[in-house]
Amino acid sequence: EDQVTQSPEALRLQEGESSSLNCSYTVSGLRGLFWYRQDPGKGPEFLFTLYSAGEEKEKERLKATLTKKESFLHITAPKPEDSATYLCAVQDGQNFVFGPGTRLSVLP
Amino acid sequence: NAGVTQTPKFQVLKTGQSMTLQCAQDMNHEYMSWYRQDPGMGLRLIHYSVGAGITDQGEVPNGYNVSRSTTEDFPLRLLSAAPSQTSVYFCASSRGGLAWTEQYFGPGTRLTVT
Numbered sequence: 001e002d003q004v005t006q007s008p009e010a011l012r013l014q015e016g017e018s019s020s021l022n023c024s025y026t027v028s029g030l031r032g033l034f035w036y037r038q039d040p041g042k043g044p045e046f047l048f049t050l051y052s053a054g055e056e057k058e059k060e061r062l063k064a065t066l067t068k069k070e071s072f073l074h075i076t077a078p079k080p081e082d083s084a085t086y087l088c089a090v091q092d093g094q095n096f097v098f099g100p101g102t103r104l105s106v107l108p
Numbered sequence: 109n110a111g112v113t114q115t116p117k118f119q120v121l122k123t124g125q126s127m128t129l130q131c132a133q134d135m136n137h138e139y140m141s142w143y144r145q146d147p148g149m150g151l152r153l154i155h156y157s158v159g160a161g162i163t164d165q166g167e168v169p170n171g172y173n174v175s176r177s178t179t180e181d182f183p184l185r186l187l188s189a190a191p192s193q194t195s196v197y198f199c200a201s202s203r204g205g206l207a208w209t210e211q212y213f214g215p216g217t218r219l220t221v222t
Contacts, residue, residue: 004150034210034211036213041216042215042216043112043198043200043213043214043215043216044151044198044211044213045213046210046211046212049209049210087150087151089151094139094156094158094164095153095156095166095167096141096153096211097153097167098143098150098151098152099150100148100149100150101150
């Protein structure tokens with residue numbers, strides 16, 4: 001059975017304090033790993049897709065990396081506007097399995 | 109482009125009532141899906157469609173029906189609402205096919221069943 005776990009469940013950072021979020025997965029046939037950002041009361045918003053181990057993608061203060069068992073979302077010098085819930089999901093065939101998310105708060 | 113739209117935004121039902129959640133996209137996407145989001149459990153796939161006339165079950169399909177008569181629309185039907193179906197429902201679409209891309213999500217429908 002495909003499974004996705006994320007840690008930590010919640011994270012509080014001071015503005016400028018870099019950190020990483022973890023997404024661990026077990027899937028029989030990985031076709032892609034996706035990172036989304038979700039603001040309260042809104043639908044998830046796409047950030048990155050990673051397809052193979054060793055792949056990295058960057059966007060502003062965010063950098064996503066992928067290994068055979070997990071993915072990391074690195075946040076460098078975060079700002080308060082980076083506060084949100086970050087979701088990862090894996091694609092196995094036509095099916096998408098989401099993790100429970102990490103709730104990030106960045107304090108000014 | 110409006111992207112993915114969902115109606116209604118909020119809905120309260122009594123146990124046993126039926127209703128349809130509407131979802132439409134204007135991006136000519138092949139793949140559409142419905143998720144429910146509950147606290148601490150993440151998004152769970154209810155049903156999905158890889159094109160007009162083709163639907164399949166996801167992780168939690170019981171109590172829900174779908175159909176896809178056009179590329180644009182993918183309604184979700186609750187035949188007899190139960191309190192366990194209280195949740196936030198999201199519709200999503202993506203290009204699908206051989207070039208899998210990200211999913212675009214609608215704003216969600218918050219459903220309460222009393």
